[in-house]
Each structure stands twice: as structure tokens, then as C-alpha cells.
Amino acid sequence: MTEQAGISIQQIVEKVWLSIAERRLRPGVQLKEGQMAAIFDVSRARIRQALAALEREGLVTIIPNRGAFVCQPTVDEARDVFTIRRSVESRVVARIGASVTKADLSRLRGHVAQERTANTNDATTDIIKLSGGFHLLLAEISGSDFLFGMMRDLISRTSLITAVYRNTARFNCGPDEHAEIVDAIAAGDLKKASALMEHHLEHVESELDLREVRDMSHDLRAALA
Template identity: 35%
Template sequence: MTSDSAQTGSGGSDAVASRLALAIHEHRIQPGAKLSEDEVGEIFGVSRTLVRAALQQLAHDRLVTLKRNRGAFVAQPSVREAREVFEARALLEPRTARSAAERATGADITRLQRHIDEEHAALADGDPGRALRLSGQFHIEIAAIADQETLREFITQLVARSSLIIALYWQRRTALCESHAHHALLKALEDGDGSRAEEMMKGHLLDLISSLDLRNPAPPARSLREALARA
């Protein structure tokens, strides 16, 4: 094993954290899965010290839970947490969409359209996990366009936690294919129609929560090595 200083160039703790977060957001690692320091280190070719630092970072972001004498696990939001997260999003994001509609430039619209195109490409490739990650990024981009940094930070955290919630409680997986919510949102932003953007976002978030079954969490799937094979 190489020294930590030698590893930082190709795989420091930030890089390990980013790669683990990507796999979590794309539902390749399921909530509740154990993240063994030794196994993660072996997969990425880094030391346990770097893995431990990465897991601490993910715990700070509430993507990972650290349990004394048991190790690290992908977080499993409770039903109560799931409701609270989406209630918070319903409070913040409609107003943010209104602000974004008032500020969006042509370049912003092009960037959002690119996200939608990439979502569709992921679905066409049979990769709903990647499509969901891109869908979450679409919401974060809207918050960035609104130019409200504090709200963007909150929404980024909420979207990350939403990824775990969807992995656990999503019952209507066809909703991704059925929904044209992002197209409607994009049109409202392009038209500079703040009121319509706000209403579209409200409806979209209500549709998301209605696609969840807050009773029966999905079981963990696949091995850690398989999940991280392309992280």
C-alpha cells in the first residue's frame, strides 16, 4: 500500500468520498449497506486512513451513518425523515424556482436542457439510477440559477438525502418515464414566468412524494465490489 501523500494525487479522501457518493446517488449502493474500510480501500487502492476520512465526510453530509464498534453504513432515512425532507423541499424549491425564472439566461436554459437530455439518455441506456442522479442535479442547478447560495446549499443537502429516500421507498418507478415535469419547469423558466415556475415545482414535488411507499423499504442489493465497479 502506498503512503497517503502518494495517494492524494490520484485518489485522496475527497475523491473517494465523491466516488462513493456517486454510487449512492445512482442507487448502486443501497441504504443500509455496510461500507467496510478494508474493502473500500482495496477496491480503490487507498489506505484505511483515506477511506476513514472519506466516510467521515459522507457522514457529515448525512449519506453515511457511523456506528460505534460496527463501522460505516449507507444511511437509512426513516419514514419521518422522508416526510420531513420532502416537506422542506416543498417549502424551499417552489420559491427558488420563481427566483430562477426571473434570472435565467439563455446559457442557463441550455444547461438545464442538457440535464434533461442526459436524463433521457440514461433511461434509454436502462440506467434509472443515473437518471435519478441527473434529475436531482437539475433541481440543484435551478437553485444555483436563483443565485441564493444559502438556499442552494440546503437544497443540495436535501436532494442528496432524497436519493436515499427514493432508493428505500420508491414504488412507482415508471414515474421517471411518465413525468414531463422538468420539461414544463424548463419552459416556465425560459418564459421568465415566475408564478408558473413556482406552481410547476409545487406539483412536481407532490408527484415525487406520491410515488413513494412510506411503509416498505427496499432490501439491499448487490455486493460492494460490484456496486463500485464503475464508480
Template identity: 45%
Template sequence: MKTLQSTRRLADEDAPPAQEGRVLRLSAGRRTRSAAGADAEAIYRRILGAIIEHRLAPGRKLVEERLASVFGASRAMIRQVLTRLSHEMVVTLVPNRGAFVAEPTVDEAREVFEARRLIEPALARKLAQTVAPAQLSRLRQLVAAEERARAARDRQTVIKLSGEFHLEIAEMAGNAILARQMRELTLLTCLIIFLYDSPGGRACPDDEHHQLLDAFTCRDGERAAGLMLHHLDHVEQSLDISLTAQDDDDLERIFS
């Protein structure tokens, strides 16, 4: 029963390869060995995409053999992808137990936001000083798409696009290493929002991205930095990271 359902869900997630709009892409830095297998990269993107879009929920077990048959790949290749995802902290690998979609703890969530508050305002400031017209239009495009998704009440797409907006800023700022780190933080943030978003407060406040865009357009670095900081605080406060009793999983933590 449960097994069957699980199988179907993975299969379903296999189904829609139509919307192939790169998955919170990042040129994958210097492409790792994974890229060699020609389609390891594709599998990576599919799985990551499913996680980002919340079709694979945090905590979900990822069984190697089943993934292998879904993607028509060998287990070894799935393994490559899973280890890569685990290095990016999107998947947790438990020895002899398997791979699971990561479930950031409240502490980790706080740390992620602390890191972002440190890095992103500086990136925003930097970008504002050097931004080119083409970059501005790209950002506008993302914000517009996000707004459409918001209008359509497609929360998952909103979260994904919001992440892409932040990541795009990081990449445009011209520091590949910081961009790479921001990618990790952004991916984690997607998981965190799904885990801790309170029903009441919506994730990324409506127009703060618009304001950021304005600041970029005016090339006002200080304002961009300030807005970014405020924005991050705002997002974090909209989450239930206060002291919420967490998932059942955290029994170990509770009795310690």
C-alpha cells in the first residue's frame, strides 16, 4: 500500500519534464564529475527540482534502486547524484540507512538567516554599483514571474522564483565563490520555508523585491543593502522559528 503510493509519487514526479526551466540553476560551478555521465546532471536537476518545488517533502526517503528505475539509470549514477546533493546539504545521507530530503532544524534555520544577513546586503550593495541594463531587465522578469505565480496562488512556484531572484543577485554581484555559497543558502532557505512557514504570514512579503529592484535601478547601493537586510529579517520573522515544538523526528533532541 504505502509502497505502491510511494512508487507512484516518484513516477508522477517523473512525468512533467515539460517545464524544463532550469532548476535554480547555477552553472554548476566548474562541472563536477557528475557532469561526465551526460545525464547525471539531468538527474541531479530533476531531483533537486522536485525538492525545491516541494514535490519531494523534507524527510522523505530516497531509495536508490527506485530512483534508478524511474530514471532508467544505474544505481551507481543515482549514488553520484545523491552524494552531490548531500554535499550541498539538500539531502542527508545516513550511513547504512539511506538518503533523505534534508530537514533543517530551527537552529540551522537561524544560522542560515544569520549567514544571509551577513552576505546578501553586501552583495546587493555591490551589484547596485555595477548593474547593467540587461541585468536589470532579467531581474524585472523574475519579479514579474514571481508576481504572476503569487496571483495564481502557486505558493511553491513563488518560493522557487523568490529563491532564484536572490540567487541571481548573488551571481550578478561578480563573486563566483560567494555566489556558490549563496546558492547553498538559498536552497536551504527553500526547505526552511516549507518546513516553518506559518499559515498566516506568507513567505516573501509582496513588494520587497520590487523595492529592491527600484534601488538597483537607481544604483543606490546603500538603500539596496538596507532593503536586503530588512527583507531578510522580515522573511525570518514570518517563520515559526520562535520555539515551535518540532517534528516527531526530534525526539533525540527533546530528551538530551
């Protein structure tokens, strides 16, 4: 992490999120206040604010008197997150559907285009930002502060989960599928948009290695046989 003079708390939060999503910070790592204050050249008070925000987003757990640690999501929690995320995304699509404007659609299509450019350039940081950013943009367009806040947390948590449980080096979640969702919204077909979103999230979830512990046992038995 490089020094950033005059950096905002939100910028600190984003940098930590990206470091986690890019697997440079792994679960269990301690984020020491003094160290981070030096890295970002801010006071400890501001680091504490950033850590509180990271805890809110599920990326970090703060243990009183001991410190802040990057979270280790469990398999069950991963499934919880995807389950709840599907209903939040569905609600967002429903909220967008009746009132989406040409400007909204233009923004969404522009965003997908940016995703494609980042893919072409193999720009990991941009890919991660834009992949989650597409879903955040949908939530923003829905006009619901509540859904936007929910989505922000869910995107953060999903980033952590994919960093831990995804076996591939792939960081995006598919501009093609995003484009299809935009097209369905543009066509006013909310059922289709919702179904495409569900399929998209199932696709993302299917890329994670969330095998049950007993499957691990099975593998171990096979390995020892």
C-alpha cells in the first residue's frame, strides 16, 4: 500500500477491500492501527473509523482490546450471503423496473463497456471494482438508500468469499451476463431480468468450491486408499 496524503476514510476502506479481494490480505491477518496510520499518513482516530466501516461491511472483525482481523467466512455463511443477495438483487430489479430512464440505461451500458475494457486490459483492480460496481449502480438507480447500503455490504462480503473460495484467477463476474440483464430491463421484461440476475448469481456461486466437510473426508479417504 502506498502513502496517500489527504486520503479519505472511504478511500482507506476501498483500498483494504481491494487488497482483500486481490488476495494480498488473507483471512486472519491483523490490521494494526498504528501501522495503518503510518501507511496512510493519518491519525489513529481515522483508522479506527475506517476499521469500524470495514467491520460493518463484514470484511474485518474487531475483537475488543486485541485488534482488527480480516474475516474468515465459513461455507455456511457464504451460502447465507448468496441467498440473501439473490433476494436483494431481485428487489433492486423490481424497484428499477417501473421507472428506469434512458439516462439510467446509458449509465448501465457505459459501465458494462468499461468492464469489457478492463477485461481486455487484464487490469485486475479495475475488473474487481467494476464487477461489484455494476451491482452497486443498479442499487443506486433503484433510488433506495436501504437497498444500496445492503448491496454495498453484500458486494464486500462476496468479494471476500470469492477471494477465499474461488479456485480460479478470474476476478470478474461477467460483462456478458450484466449486458443481458440491462437488455431485459430496457425491454421492460422484469421477470426475465430477475431470472437472468438469479442465473448470474448462481453462476458466480457455482464457481466457488463450497463442498461440504464430508466431501472433504471422502476425498481424504480416496487419497489415502
